[in-house]
Amino acid sequence: MSGARLVKVQSGLARQLARPGGRTLADAERMADAALQTHRSDAFAELGRLITELEAACTIRSPEDRERVYLLGASLVDLAGFFDTGPFYEAAYSLCDLTDRSRDSALWSWEAVQVHVQALRLLHLAGLGEAGPDAAALLAGLRHLVASIID
Secondary structure, eight states, rough: OOOOOOOOOOOOOHHHHSSSOOOOHHHHHOOOOHHHHTTTTHHHHHHHHHHHHHHHHHHOTTTHHHHHHHHHHHHHHHTTSSSSTTTTHHHHHHHHHHHHTTTTSTTOOOHHHHHHHHHHHHHTTGGGGGGGGGHHHHHHHHHHHHHHHHO
């Protein structure tokens, strides 16, 4: 019986990566970003639709809507995360944080949810990433609101 033999196997992918040519990382990133931007207006419209559903939930204020508010907020975060939405993303995340930490407790506050939804509508109308310097104050207010309820 002979000793063990070590065989180095090179996959097809490794061979392709070793070949010269192809795209640079910067080119690939630019192309991916350009492809993503073609969906920006549809995403913007969908964010508006989700905010409208949140506004309806804030009007009805049924106990069943607590879970729905969280799911709608999570959908906002998911979609806004693909684009440079700046303060909009942070406000949606704050809504999720608030609802996740309070939905099954006496800490739930429809008024706090309403404030978040109104902030989201305002940021959406302002053009998401172009909300201006007042957005920082708005986000600070949302953080303070969540802390006053949860902490």
